[in-house]
Amino acid sequence: xxxxxxxxxxxxxxxxxxxxxxxxxxxxxxxxxxxxxxxxxxxxxxxxxxxxxxxxxxxxxxxxxxxxxxxxxxxxxxxxxxxxxxxxxxxxxxxxxxxxxxxxxxxxxxxxxxxxxxxxxxxxxxxxxxxxxxxxxxxxxxxxxxxxxxxxxxxxxxxxxxxxxxxxxxxxxxxxxxxxxxxxxxxxxxxxxxxxxxxxxxxxxxxxxxxxxxxxxxxxxxxxxxxxxxxxxxxxxxxxxxxxxxxxxxxxxxxxxxxxxxxxxxxxxxxxxxxxxxxxxxxxxxxxxxxxxxxxxxxxxxxxxxxxxxxxxxxxxxxxxxxxxxxxxxxxxxxxxxxxxxxxxxxxxxxxxxxxxxxxxxxxxxxxxxxxxxxxxxxxxxxxxxxxxxxxxxxxxxxxxxxxxxxxxxxxxxxxxxxxxxxxxxxxxxxxxxxxxxxxxxxxxxxxxxxxxxxxxxxxxxxxxxxxxxxxxxxxxxxxxxxxxxxxx
Ligand code: LFR
Numbered sequence: 001x002x003x004x005x006x007x008x009x010x011x012x013x014x015x016x017x018x019x020x021x022x023x024x025x026x027x028x029x030x031x032x033x034x035x036x037x038x039x040x041x042x043x044x045x046x047x048x049x050x051x052x053x054x055x056x057x058x059x060x061x062x063x064x065x066x067x068x069x070x071x072x073x074x075x076x077x078x079x080x081x082x083x084x085x086x087x088x089x090x091x092x093x094x095x096x097x098x099x100x101x102x103x104x105x106x107x108x109x110x111x112x113x114x115x116x117x118x119x120x121x122x123x124x125x126x127x128x129x130x131x132x133x134x135x136x137x138x139x140x141x142x143x144x145x146x147x148x149x150x151x152x153x154x155x156x157x158x159x160x161x162x163x164x165x166x167x168x169x170x171x172x173x174x175x176x177x178x179x180x181x182x183x184x185x186x187x188x189x190x191x192x193x194x195x196x197x198x199x200x201x202x203x204x205x206x207x208x209x210x211x212x213x214x215x216x217x218x219x220x221x222x223x224x225x226x227x228x229x230x231x232x233x234x235x236x237x238x239x240x241x242x243x244x245x246x247x248x249x250x251x252x253x254x255x256x257x258x259x260x261x262x263x264x265x266x267x268x269x270x271x272x273x274x275x276x277x278x279x280x281x282x283x284x285x286x287x288x289x290x291x292x293x294x295x296x297x298x299x300x301x302x303x304x305x306x307x308x309x310x311x312x313x314x315x316x317x318x319x320x321x322x323x324x325x326x327x328x329x330x331x332x333x334x335x336x337x338x339x340x341x342x343x344x345x346x347x348x349x350x351x352x353x354x355x356x357x358x359x360x361x362x363x364x365x366x367x368x369x370x371x372x373x374x375x376x377x378x379x380x381x382x383x384x385x386x387x388x389x390x391x392x393x394x395x396x397x398x399x400x401x402x403x404x405x406x407x408x409x410x411x412x413x414x415x416x417x418x419x420x421x422x423x424x425x426x427x428x429x430x431x432x433x434x435x436x437x438x439x440x441x442x443x444x445x446x447x448x449x450x451x452x453x454x455x456x457x458x459x460x461x462x463x464x465x466x467x468x469x470x471x472x473x474x475x476x477x478x479x480x481x482x483x484x485x486x487x488x489x
């Protein structure tokens with residue numbers, strides 16, 4: 001029996017998941033789960049990276065005490081955030097969280113030095129204030145100059161485990177520093193940041209074996225023997241690998257978690273002026289693919305409402321309350337930058353509604369309903385744009401990730417896009433992480449086979465569109481709001 005462990009850490013939680021393949025069916029067991037989140041100190045936002053690393057070790061100890069002595073392991077996390085190492089290989093400082101406000105206005109400043117059109121033609125990456133390009137530009141020049149190595153978060157976690165320094169490609173592409181044509185760091189963009197190529201590590205593809213856990217850690221902790229395999233370390237890259245195969249029907253996906261990433265997998269990037277205008281991204285995928293997608297604000301909106309409401313209700317309860325609330329009463333343009341990291345999300349949503357002359361959502365149910373209605377409408381707008389940019393009509397939308405559990409949002413999405421929604425698997429990110437390990441170890445031949453197995457092993461729920469009598473009028477209202485916000489998109 002081959003045991004594979006996926007370490008999957010998102011912005012709000014992390015887990016170690018054990019995957020086992022038996023009789024052509026893949027099963028998952030969550031071995032360890034822990035919370036995650038950034039904390040604000042003196043006006044800056046940081047992740048607690050040592051805590052995350054300790055949780056990985058704790059999870060591995062649990063793996064061992066469950067009787068597993070030998071396994072493979074892959075790591076994925078959110079993207080764009082980086083760790084600076086000094087010449088001794090020690091972390092130089094705390095790790096900024098991408099919602100930190102030091103990048104406010106930086107995109108505009110950089111645009112004066114190099115045109116966004118040029119950056120897009122080179123990288124194919126959408127303009128997001130928190131791209132590593134902008135984060136590094138906002139970083140102290142002296143500190144950057146003193147950095148021997150710049151690793152992204154999962155690169156750093158691998159490094160702590162085995163001592164090898166890499167920059168894994170699916171995640172490295174989100175830095176907005178990789179040149180699509182050269183498949184390397186772009187010299188002009190590095191020069192703009194006053195960085196040398198050797199401050200980054202070797203670009204590494206998913207599937208490469210990185211080594212084993214260091215002797216020091218093995219001596220210190222009771223850990224299983226682990227072969228470290230380079231996963232598609234960007235969680236969204238792994239999530240897309242974990243989308244079940246669709247036979248004969250053209251589909252798009254939404255990886256639905258803290259963000260809703262809506263897109264398609266392509267063999268070639270689309271870095272045309274039209275794609276730039278619409279701000280779609282071409283993140284690098286595993287196996288030579290591209291994730292042509294759009295970041296939509298996603299479940300962060302409801303996560304923040306829940307947090308500020310003192311976590312009185314679970315996500316399931318909030319969805320129930322939203323189901324009981326009046327639909328389409330108040331809408332928000334989800335991608336307006338005002339929702340990226342407001343001081344108080346509840347107040348921000350209320351002000352947005354009041355400011356656009358709509359009723360103000362008061363109760364948690366009303367707030368949740370406003371969020372879900374608005375997300376479903378955003379999906380419709382961005383799906384239409386995606387079809388236009390790729391020239392490929394989409395028959396079915398596959399929602400994977402935690403959001404696939406939200407029956408109300410899935411049904412609203414089906415109703416509003418007027419197409420079937422297939423929801424699940426919820427654990428697509430861990431599955432995509434495991435898929436790379438299974439392919440590397442020869443348990444599974446290729447990604448098509450892995451996706452077929454995933455489709456057969458997990459329950460996928462179908463939501464068929466129901467007629468919405470008020471749709472026409474609703475879309476007129478939505479277009480007005482959405483178009484205004486899209487200017488800042
Ligand atoms: C999702 C995700 C997105 C990325 C954002 C920031 O978890 O990785 O793909 O744009 O987080 O890293």
